[in-house]
Amino acid sequence: MSNVEIDQIRPTSRSEYYRMFEAGIFDGERVELLRGLVVTMSPHSNTHANTVVRLTELLIMALHGRAEVRPQVPLAASNYSEPEPDLAVTRRRDPHAEHPTTAFLVIEVSLTSLRKDIQVKTSIYAEAGVEAYWIVDLKNDRVLVYADPVDGLYTSEFEAIHGDSLVVPGFQDVVLTVHQILPR
Numbered sequence: 001m002s003n004v005e006i007d008q009i010r011p012t013s014r015s016e017y018y019r020m021f022e023a024g025i026f027d028g029e030r031v032e033l034l035r036g037l038v039v040t041m042s043p044h045s046n047t048h049a050n051t052v053v054r055l056t057e058l059l060i061m062a063l064h065g066r067a068e069v070r071p072q073v074p075l076a077a078s079n080y081s082e083p084e085p086d087l088a089v090t091r092r093r094d095p096h097a098e099h100p101t102t103a104f105l106v107i108e109v110s111l112t113s114l115r116k117d118i119q120v121k122t123s124i125y126a127e128a129g130v131e132a133y134w135i136v137d138l139k140n141d142r143v144l145v146y147a148d149p150v151d152g153l154y155t156s157e158f159e160a161i162h163g164d165s166l167v168v169p170g171f172q173d174v175v176l177t178v179h180q181i182l183p184r
Contacts, residue, residue, distance in 0.1 A: 011036020011080050034120050036080040042113045047138055047183055051109045052086045055136075055181060059089060062174045067104065068092050074099045075106065077128035083121055086136075089168060102129040104170040109136045118144070127152040131169035136181055143178055 030041040087107040126149040135144040146154035168174040
């Protein structure tokens with residue numbers, strides 16, 4: 001495969017991806033669709049899992065009845081991308097509706113996937129109109145914040161560290177400190 005040109009790769013659509021799942025092709029595998037490619041997801045360490053659980057609890061308590069907090073479920077970002085972020089905060093929806101196509105906030109908790117979370121997922125989420133994208137960088141004890149998407153690019157980027165606070169987009173009264181977000 002190393003001699004295959006990138007323009008020779010045929011992207012997989014979301015509908016084809018669903019048919020592959022239904023056929024059992026990915027049984028026992030954790031995968032997601034990114035830019036038409038089926039990509040293996042990193043395993044969850046204890047630190048990663050505990051961070052996701054803590055963030056889920058914080059957001060559910062703060063947003064109960066006002067938004068949907070969706071842990072580790074698909075976001076139908078485009079016809080060729082269906083990432084499964086660690087957390088997404090979306091509008092409340094009919095429980096029988098399709099996966100949401102955008103979100104107020106998407107959070108990825110990164111221990112081994114930082115490069116993919118920055119280089120691939122940032123543009124996918126910006127193109128989907130996700131208002132803010134936070135990467136909880138467990139290795140470097142920080143939260144990378146991307147916000148204000150315009151024409152498929154985030155126009156605001158910064159690093160939040162201990163002592164900083166972050167407002168959940170669309171909910172000015174919901175503020176999380178980096179101390180609450182990062183493991184102790």
